[in-house]
Each structure stands twice: as structure tokens, then as C-alpha cells.
Amino acid sequence: MARRSEFQQIADLFAPLAASAPGALGLKDDAALLVPPAGQQLVVTVDAILSGVHYLPDDPPDLVARKLVRVNLSDLAAMGATPAGMLLACAFPRDCSDAWVETFAAGLALDVAEFGCPVIGGDTVATPGPATFSLTALGWAPMGQALLRRGARAGDLIAVTGTIGDGAVGLWAAQGRLAALGVPADVCAALAARYHLPQPRLAIGQALRGLASAAMDISDGLVQDLGHVCAASGIRAELRLEAVPLSAALQTARDHTHIADELVLTGGDDYELLLTIPPENWPEVEARLGPLAPTVIGLCREDDSAAETVRVLDRQGQPMKLAATGWQHF
DSSP: OOOOOOOHIIEEEEEEETTOOOOGGGGGGGSSSOOTTTTTTEEEEEEEEEBBBTTTTSSSSHHHHHHHHHHHHHHHHHHOEEEEEEEEEEEEEEOOOOOHHHHHHHHHHHHHHHOOEEEEEEEEEESSSSOOEEEEEEEEEEETTTSSSOOOTOOOOESSOOOOOHHHHHHHTTHHHHHHHTOOHHHHHHHHHHHSSSOOOHHHHTTTTTTEEEEEOOOOOHHHHHHHHHHHHHEEEEEEGGGOOHHHHHHHHHSSSSHHHHHHOOOOOOOOOEEEEEEGGHHHHHHHHGGGGEEEEEEEEEOOTTSEEEEEOOOOOOOOOOOOOOOOOO
16 A cells, blocks of 8 residues: 555644644644633743654654653643643654554544644654654643743742652663663553653643742753753752652662662653742642642752752762763753
């Protein structure tokens, strides 16, 4: 059977993902039409993922698509936004099969349904290089209520959602490195799932509008990303290693092999929310979120040019020396 043409791909695989968005015009026009809801601001973010850099070349295509969606929705979560739609650009290798693209589109369909975020436009091209995908996510936030990085103040609590380190150690699991070291199969599977399918904390971000003073998502490592909040807010931060929450799977993996604290702190790929919260708002945070309330891991301090921007105290209360703070492309 002949391979689908570009336009057949769009009509067969991607246009159905726009069905819930009238402004997408069935992906038959040059652009989409959006009308902002009254009193809402448009929130826009874009991320790209590249084979061999952001995902493993032999990862299942449906999981590649879903990770692409989720890393972008995590940015919307960090702004306290509600998803509205996605623009998707796909550069498929020339030898990419119809079956691969079909499975990729099926993965997209799952997350379009789960997060109520339709595909409203984009582009598909062939490339001689590795597969590359770029997604622009659009969302809405009430006027003036989006969470930003620049609002943290000295005395604010530093908190994170979920658990930290699973993404970086999950990469080891996906590569087979943990299994080779005797880590149980169910633990490897749980950690690999955290690498392949991050969970954007959309409901938490929305619930914390008006309560969190600053927020961002943790993509490149807890320490490095907290440094971005510090730079934007003009403060410094102090973290307590023993307070950083770890999953049961990660704890079990550490029982079987050496996983350095530094990897947990700087490895990235967690896509949890990093938050600063004025202490007077903490009771309301707990009341709104209950068991989903974030974990307090540190405190914002006054800026001091003589001090480290982010200081991590080890289990003995002594400053840790980190070789790196997080992932950097360049």
C-alpha cells in the first residue's frame, strides 16, 4: 500500500484531533480563529523534543507524542492556566512508516481527550535528520492572575508538587541500566513511566492562583530551575535535602544501587511544579489541595551577592557542593 501523502496524513490522522475546536476550521485553512473568553488572558508556550535528546530513538511513538503534549501543558500548569489548544509541527524522518505516524497520532488523541486540549493547527514535513517535534500550547488565565517566576519574596516557603528525581532515574530505567543492576522489574517500570509520561499539574496550578507568589515547572533540574525563580525575583534560596520528597520506587531503586543525591537535585525531567508561597497563605493551600498539597523543602532568603543563589543543605545541615545545577543544551 502506498504511503499517505502529507495532506492525507493531516486529513486522516490530525484533523480528527481538532474536532472539538470550531476555531480550528477542520485544519483546512491557513490558521485558526480564537476568541478569548471574557476577562481572560492568552497564555502561550512552546517546546520542542528531538529524537536522541529528549526521548530515546526506540521509544514507542504514542509515548513520544504524549510526552510532547505533557511537557508543554506543564508550562501552562506553572502559569495557573487552563489548556485551550495546541499547534503542532512534526518533522518526520523520510523513512518513517505510516504505522509509526498512526501510533504517534493515537497517542496525541489520548491526551487531547484527557486534557481537553485539541490540536488547532500546525505543519508536517519530512526531514533527512532525526525526528523533531515542536508544540505550541495555548491556554487561558484570568486577567492578572497568571502565576509568574518573579513574585517570590524573602520569607516565602519553597515547595514542590509530587516527587523529585523520578524523571532522571526513569531515564536510567528506560535505558535498561537499573534492571542490569538488579532493580525489580515493577520498580523499573514505574520509574520509566515517570520519564515517558510526566503528569502536568494543571489543577494544582489553577488552584494556587492568588496563593503562590511565584511558580515554574521543573524541567532542567530542581536546583537550576529554582535559580531561575531567584534571578527573576531578586532573592536567594535555601533547600533542605532531607525535605525533598522521593517516590517509593526511587527509594527502592536506591536500595539496590547507588543513585547520587546530586542526580535527584539536578537531573531534571520531573515536570513537577516549583512554588514559592507566603507562609500566611499556607493554611489555605492545604485547605484547597488536601492530600495534593505540595511539600515544603526550603525558604526564600534576602538576596546577598556574597552567597550562593541556591544553597542546598545536606542531611547534616552542611552546604552541598554540586558539580552542576541542571541540564543545559549549550
